Amino acid sequence: MNTEPTMQLPGQWSTFGVGYDWLFYFIYWLSVVLFVAVVGAALYFVVKYRRRPGVKSEPTGHYLLLEIGWTVSPLILLVMLFHWGFAGYVSLTAPPPDALDIRVRARKWSWDFEYPNGGHSQDELHVPVGRPVRLILSSEDVIHAMYIPGFRVKRDAVPGSYSTLWFEATHVGRTRYFCAEYCGAAEQPVHEADGTDRYTGHFSMNGWVNIHPVDGPAAESVSGENTWRSGWASYLENVLRAPIDPATGHEVTPAQWGELLYARNQCNTCHSVNGSAMTGPTWQHMFGQNVDLADGTHVLVDENYVRESILQPAVKVVRGFNPVMPSYQGSLTDRQLDALIAYIRTLR
Amino acid sequence: MATEVAVAPGHHEDEPDHMANYLIAARGVKSWLVTLDHKRIGVMYLASVILAFFMGGMFALLVRLELLTPGRTIMGAATYNRVFTLHGAVMVFLFIIPSIPAAMGNFILPLMLGAKDVAFPRLNLLSFYIYVVGALFSLFSIISGAVDTGWTFYTPYSTTSSSSVVSMTLGVFILGFSSILTGLNFLVTIHKMRAPGLHWRRLPLFVWGMYATSVMQVLATPVLAITLALLAMEKVLGLGIFDASLGGDPVLFQHFFWFYSHPAVYIMIVPGMAIVSELFATFSRRAIVGYFAVAMSSLGLALLGFLVWGHHMFTSGQSEFSTMLFSALTMLVAIPSGVKVFNWTLTLYKGSIWLTTPMLYALSFLVLFTIGGLTGLFLGTLSTDIHLHDTYFVVAHFHYVMMGGTVMGFLGGLLYWWPKITGKMYDESLAKVSWFFVFVGFNAVFIVQFIMGSRGMPRRYYDYVPEFRPYHQFSTVGSWILAVGFFILAYVLVKSLRSGAKAPPNPWGSAGFEWNTATPPIMQNFAVTPTITRGPYDYHEATEEELWDGFPEDFKKSEP
Numbered sequence: 076m077n078t079e080p081t082m083q084l085p086g087q088w089s090t091f092g093v094g095y096d097w098l099f100y101f102i103y104w105l106s107v108v109l110f111v112a113v114v115g116a117a118l119y120f121v122v123k124y125r126r127r128p129g130v131k132s133e134p135t136g137h138y139l140l141l142e143i144g145w146t147v148s149p150l151i152l153l154v155m156l157f158h159w160g161f162a163g164y165v166s167l168t169a170p171p172p173d174a175l176d177i178r179v180r181a182r183k184w185s186w187d188f189e190y191p192n193g194g195h196s197q198d199e200l201h202v203p204v205g206r207p208v209r210l211i212l213s214s215e216d217v218i219h220a221m222y223i224p225g226f227r228v229k230r231d232a233v234p235g236s237y238s239t240l241w242f243e244a245t246h247v248g249r250t251r252y253f254c255a256e257y258c259g260a261a262e263q264p265v266h267e268a269d270g271t272d273r274y275t276g277h278f279s280m281n282g283w284v285n286i287h288p289v290d291g292p293a294a295e296s297v298s299g300e301n302t303w304r305s306g307w308a309s310y311l312e313n314v315l316r317a318p319i320d321p322a323t324g325h326e327v328t329p330a331q332w333g334e335l336l337y338a339r340n341q342c343n344t345c346h347s348v349n350g351s352a353m354t355g356p357t358w359q360h361m362f363g364q365n366v367d368l369a370d371g372t373h374v375l376v377d378e379n380y381v382r383e384s385i386l387q388p389a390v391k392v393v394r395g396f397n398p399v400m401p402s403y404q405g406s407l408t409d410r411q412l413d414a415l416i417a418y419i420r421t422l423r
Numbered sequence: 424m425a426t427e428v429a430v431a432p433g434h435h436e437d438e439p440d441h442m443a444n445y446l447i448a449a450r451g452v453k454s455w456l457v458t459l460d461h462k463r464i465g466v467m468y469l470a471s472v473i474l475a476f477f478m479g480g481m482f483a484l485l486v487r488l489e490l491l492t493p494g495r496t497i498m499g500a501a502t503y504n505r506v507f508t509l510h511g512a513v514m515v516f517l518f519i520i521p522s523i524p525a526a527m528g529n530f531i532l533p534l535m536l537g538a539k540d541v542a543f544p545r546l547n548l549l550s551f552y553i554y555v556v557g558a559l560f561s562l563f564s565i566i567s568g569a570v571d572t573g574w575t576f577y578t579p580y581s582t583t584s585s586s587s588v589v590s591m592t593l594g595v596f597i598l599g600f601s602s603i604l605t606g607l608n609f610l611v612t613i614h615k616m617r618a619p620g621l622h623w624r625r626l627p628l629f630v631w632g633m634y635a636t637s638v639m640q641v642l643a644t645p646v647l648a649i650t651l652a653l654l655a656m657e658k659v660l661g662l663g664i665f666d667a668s669l670g671g672d673p674v675l676f677q678h679f680f681w682f683y684s685h686p687a688v689y690i691m692i693v694p695g696m697a698i699v700s701e702l703f704a705t706f707s708r709r710a711i712v713g714y715f716a717v718a719m720s721s722l723g724l725a726l727l728g729f730l731v732w733g734h735h736m737f738t739s740g741q742s743e744f745s746t747m748l749f750s751a752l753t754m755l756v757a758i759p760s761g762v763k764v765f766n767w768t769l770t771l772y773k774g775s776i777w778l779t780t781p782m783l784y785a786l787s788f789l790v791l792f793t794i795g796g797l798t799g800l801f802l803g804t805l806s807t808d809i810h811l812h813d814t815y816f817v818v819a820h821f822h823y824v825m826m827g828g829t830v831m832g833f834l835g836g837l838l839y840w841w842p843k844i845t846g847k848m849y850d851e852s853l854a855k856v857s858w859f860f861v862f863v864g865f866n867a868v869f870i871v872q873f874i875m876g877s878r879g880m881p882r883r884y885y886d887y888v889p890e891f892r893p894y895h896q897f898s899t900v901g902s903w904i905l906a907v908g909f910f911i912l913a914y915v916l917v918k919s920l921r922s923g924a925k926a927p928p929n930p931w932g933s934a935g936f937e938w939n940t941a942t943p944p945i946m947q948n949f950a951v952t953p954t955i956t957r958g959p960y961d962y963h964e965a966t967e968e969e970l971w972d973g974f975p976e977d978f979k980k981s982e983p
């Protein structure tokens with residue numbers, strides 16, 4: 076595995092690299108062979124059968140077998156390609172359960188990354204090497220997309236719902252990420268002090284993914300382009316620090332904040348966290364399970380379902396309960412929803 | 424004002440002469456504007472789409488010029504976004520969709536069918552004027568601030584953008600009706616107006632292509648109309664259909680949009696294939712191998728075209744199950760496309776190949792479309808698409824299909840039928856020079872875009888990171904070569920109109936039915952309704968005069 080780019084592909088920085096590049100080059104060489112065969116034959120015929128005085132074309136015959144042959148045989152190749160592509164895609168959509176969750180919020184035209192301890196970074200993503208990482212994407216305005224070419228992954232960040240993407244970095248260092256879904260630009264550039272104009276927009280929503288070693292120098296001893304050299308634990312603790320709750324003076328993680336919201340918004344009048352059913356279902360062991368709905372179907376409790384249950388409780392009603400839960404549309408912010416979900420996740 | 428036009432004795436000035444050349448059968452601007460003659464309507468469409476192509480091309484040159492250097496070259500970011508949107512919207516909605524069906528289809532289809540006109544001549548004129556009105560609305564958006572959404576109008580960007588999205592979508596909405604009416608007209612014409620003896624098995628492949636295209640136009644375009652209407656309603660009335668903050672679903676728009684726009688890809692490419700089939704037959708003097716398979720593959724593409732829209736949305740968060748289904752169905756598209764390419768290639772075998780400029784364009788189609796199709800494999804395969812989606816790889820892929828395919832077919836058809844339409848020949852050697860520049864320039868622009876795309880350059884970027892600079896510069900220089908090619912071509916055509924030699928009735932020695940009538944055709948197409956006794960590619964049954972008319976003497980004499 077190599078972090079240097081090849082002729083056609085960027086360097087390989089994640090566990091997806093090898094398999095991806097193999098499939099890519101397989102299709103590439105397949106295409107080269109087919110192209111040379113078709114175009115070569117065509118050019119050969121054009122030269123060989125060019126119009127000459129006294130030579131007539133031969134009437135077209137029937138080539139039934141050939142006809143059937145080139146209709147059916149590509150099918151075999153296509154099924155193969157589909158199968159490999161689908162297998163690769165499935166591994167892209169199934170993060171291991173122990174993945175480190177990072178919340179990614181996109182807005183015009185910057186990215187905010189929130190780490191499990193509640194700390195944030197803007198426009199620079201920090202991840203540990205050799206550990207699966209799951210990005211939970213959302214957007215505050217229009218559709219954006221997180222694209223990390225070195226990892227061979229991409230996923231849209233859609234307003235109003237969550238989407239996820241995962242990877243496991245294989246090398247320490249840094250590689251670029253981009254916004255891949257067109258999201259406009261500022262009407263006017265910013266005039267810098269040195270007289271230049273700085274434009275912002277879709278094209279400027281990019282930055283570096285810093286891949287930290289698990290152990291390494293303390294965060295204070297490295298800076299700038301070398302930030303990625305510092306050890307992951309030290310960086311998380313000292314730079315991506317958890318925010319301080321002004322009320323208590325303690326650091327709070329999103330899950331702890333969610334617990335506070337659970338009490339403050341009176342969710343606890345209807346939902347328990349100890350397994351006993353009240354007016355509403357308990358939150359214990361709820362996340363990640365299938366629940367039966369009143370209409371006879373069932374649904375997996377994931378981020379999107381919980382979000383929908385809070386904002387539009389009447390859409391999917393849990394079997395055995397009355398649809399009495401009020402909607403929190405407009406009264407909880409996106410951040411508060413994220414925190415509640417983080418809390419509910421810890422109860423599984 | 425007294426008219427200066429000489430009028431034949433006993434012939435009233437306002438009454439067109441149905442047996443005269445259609446270009447002079449009636450005179451004056453008004454006789455064109457209110458004409459019901461499919462040929463004149465076709466010519467008016469042709470002039471309009473060429474104008475649109477010129478505009479779209481200028482926008483493309485501006486886009487490429489801006490990308491010559493990183494950062495600002497000639498315009499700001501907001502302007503750049505408008506320019507590439509206009510390039511896409513003008514090329515797709517004003518040029519490529521009407522190009523072959525409305526312009527050439529209108530002119531050639533009734534001639535191939537041995538008919539006097541299309542089934543509904545008035546509807547035909549109406550659809551031309553709807554096109555004009557739609558075009559004016561779209562162009563109005565340019566002076567009222569222009570659109571910066573990309574030609575795809577994705578929500579919620581488009582519903583929140585301050586640019587003039589409403590007039591643009593309204594324009595596209597109106598253009599859609601023109602497309603629907605043309606499709607409807609052609610379907611009825613093909614079913615009802617075929618000359619005696621022209622049964623389905625003898626239908627020229629161009630007509631088969633038009634038939635498949637018309638089906639798609641009639642069935643898919645209404646969905647676009649509804650989608651754009653909903654978009655405008657959301658923007659103007661604040662209805663929450665696509666906007667998540669109003670309780671809508673932004674991805675729903677993409678489903679609706681691509682439900683039209685994927686079939687639209689085939690509305691664009693199938694007519695190109697249709698022309699190329701004619702060119703291969705004529706210039707190889709041989710029936711297309713697997714006539715029936717080629718005809719059916721057009722219908723196959725039309726059908727599959729409706730089932731694969733989700734392949735534009737593999738990263739959008741649609742369910743894994745639909746993603747799998749769309750990938751599998753997309754793979755199937757390779758089969759009818761492959762059938763065409765293989766059959767065309769085999770048609771050359773043991774043919775008698777004449778490398779005129781139209782044939783060079785047909786061969787370019789074969790080469791470029793093959794590249795476009797093969798690179799489609801990377802995009803239909805799920806895991807490879809994830810990395811390539813929304814990068815320059817996709818930009819290069821669809822330009823190889825749309826420009827390397829449809830535009831090459833259009834240019835081939837334009838030169839092939841130029842004598843039929845204008846009655847004049849063009850300068851063949853200069854046309855070959857222009858073809859050379861177009862072919863080389865096109866490849867220079869887009870081949871590097873594959874590489875920068877697979878190396879991670881996202882599309883619709885005003886600025887880029889330093890490592891992509893050499894690719895962008897190569898591509899921009901290519902765009903200048905391409906432009907030179909088109910300017911030479913424009914010169915060739917203008918020169919032909921002004922001083923071209925008079926065209927013989929069948930300059931290419933084709934057995935196709937459209938050459939059965941005068942060149943240029945008389946106003947009512949055929950003096951008497953022709954009776955068809957052979958297929959359009961039965962070269963061994965065509966008479967010698969048919970095939971050798973207008974050929975250099977030594978070719979004729981040396982015939983055994």
Ligand SMILES: [Cu+2]
Binds near residue numbers: 256257
């Ligand atoms: Cu963005």
Ligand SMILES: [Cu+2]
Binds near residue numbers: 684685688731732
């Ligand atoms: Cu498509």
